[in-house]
Amino acid sequence: MxxxxxxxxxxxxxxxxxxxxxxxxxxxxxxxxxxxxxxxxxxxGGTRLIRHAYGEGGNYVPLALYSQKLWEELEEKTEERIFSKTGILNFGSKGNEFLETVRKSAEEYNLSLEVMTAEEINRRWQGFQLKDGMIGYFEKNSGVLFSxxxxxxxxxxxxxxxxxxxxxxxxxxxxxxxxxxxxxxxxxxxxxxxxxxxxxxxxxxxxxxxxxxLPLTPVRKTFSWFKAEESNYKEGLFPGWGYIDEESTYYGFPSIDGAGIKIGRHDGGHLLKNHEELEPFSTFPEDEQETLSFAHKYFSEDIELKEGRVCTYTLTPDxxxxxxxxxxxxxxxxxxxxxxxxxxxxxxxxxxxxxxxxxxxxxxxxxxxxxxxxxxx
The missing domain is CATH 3.50.50.60 (FAD/NAD(P)-binding domain)
Incomplete structure (x- = not known):
């Protein structure tokens, strides 16, 4: 054939x-x-975020919106769960270039975007403890995909x-x-x-x-689930989120079906050479420490590691x-x-x-x- x-x-x-x-x-x-x-x-790893107001560049927004339409159509065709509208909160310091691009792309494409202070964020979602002077942009129509x-x-x-x-x-x-x-x-x-x-x-x-x-660089990445108080962090109460500053970028999910909070670091990682196998989680100290330190800094309660996994990013130069x-x-x-x-x-x-x-x-x-x-x- x-x-x-x-x-x-x-x-x-x-x-x-x-x-x-x-x-x-x-x-x-x-x-x-x-x-x-x-x-x-x-x-x-079960889940991925879908954001519409896009900090990586406004040119992605039409593709994000069209993809959202197709996700909804896929959910009608299948018995699988495809999307949960948890909302997405992007937060960081005022003047952050990524957040400014989120705001501009929302304005350009007339997307729903709520501007929030740290105090307002902490009051709405008691799982957060953001510091004074931080700012957040909340997209109520974005959410979680079940990959x-x-x-x-x-x-x-x-x-x-x-x-x-x-x-x-x-x-x-x-x-x-x-x-x-x-x-x-x-x-x-x-x-x-x-x-x-x-x-x-x-x-x-x-x-x-x-x-x-082709100009491709495979990178070993990790993500983790943490035990935390479900009354603060479960799906339906807590949003998906992203954080970026000059030194690091993190992302996370509410606890879905009691699995725990999922957190990963988007930047960093370890370069993979040729057909190198992925080292298991906990091979490097930062596998556990980075996300745990982040959570202790910005979440309102202590959390405990449940499980960690590894995956691969395949990066282009830009x-x-x-x-x-x-x-x-x-x-x-x-x-x-x-x-x-x-x-x-x-x-x-x-x-x-x-x-x-x-x-x-x-x-x-x-x-x-x-x-x-x-x-x-």
Whole structure:
């Protein structure tokens, strides 16, 4: 069989694209080294935040809003829980550039955004103890996405629509002709007309088979759950949140289904070399200490570590995404470098990738994610 599209990497972007392609009648092969959803990529850990007023740049807002629409549609199609409207509080010091971009993007796109002082924040959510002089911006319509549920939902829909999954399969080679792609696996091969590479930290392992090395840096990251008083921190009472200053960036979630408060540090981490395995949680002192110290500083009660996990960010030099055709290959599309803030967009990006692979225009422009902004080999 010759598929319309072969997808290498069936995580958040690849599985989403596969679902939308099959909805349009395309034949699709999804290849993954593991069994999605799994703990080896960037989609595990249960939850992700979705923000609409976007501190990383106002150019992301249309994609965030379109992705939100698709999340709501996905929730209607599946039995999985997809989204919880917890609201998102971004907070930090006054004049913070990130927070100013949040405010400006909300104004530009007429988004609901409540400006709050530290005193007002502490009064509304007794789990916080922010210091005088801090400021917060609260988005009531943003919230939490259930990441593993989402990958599972897209998988179920894609397979229902006829997609073939090649799981626990390792790519050994990629061969190209003018009108066909052959992906060689350990004990078989898959042929198709077009190829999407959405392999996260393994992207360059695939693109190097085509003579291209993209500007990607895999980084080991951690996140943790903490025991805390449910009456202050449970879902429905406590928001999702983000914090940024000149030295660090943190994010967190309310306690969902009694799991405890989830906290992670967005910046920092440990660089990964080649195919290096992720060291387990607690390998480095900061795995536990950084988030615990942050919580003791800004939360109103002592908390206790329950569980920690590791994951991977795949960073580009500017921490914006790469979504483009590979130079010299008009039938090979790559989606990568999501830099720790891409999951919230994976519905909109997946649908956009599907349209591009069918030679259609995406609903939202992805021009700012083109490869030509970088020098690479």
């Amino acid at each position: 010759i598929y319309d599209v072969i997808i290498i990497g069936a995580g958040s972007m690849g599985m989403s694209a596969g679902c939308y392609l099959t909805e349009s009648g395309q034949t699709v092969a999804l290849i993954d080294s593991y069994e999605p959803p799994h703990n080896e990529g960037s989609h595990h 593993e549920n989402i990958v599972r939902a897209y998988r179920v829909l894609a397979e229902k629509n006829g997609a073939d999954l090649y799981t626990n399969s390792y790519v050994q080679g990629v061969e190209m002709t003018a009108d066909q792609v052959t992906v060689k696996l350990t004990n078989s091969e898959v042929k198709g007309k077009k190829l999407l590479i959405s392999a996260g930290k393994g992207t360059n392992q695939v693109t190097r088979m085509l003579g291209i090395n 921490e914006d995404f790469i979504i483009d055709y590979l130079p010299g290959y008009d039938n090979v599309l790559v989606a990568c470098g999501f830099s720790g803030h891409g999951f919230k967009f994976s519905s909109g990006i997946g649908e956009s990738l599907a349209k591009m692979l069918m030679d259609k225009e995406p609903a939202v422009s992805l021009e700012s994610f083109r490869l030509n902004r970088f020098d690479y080999q």
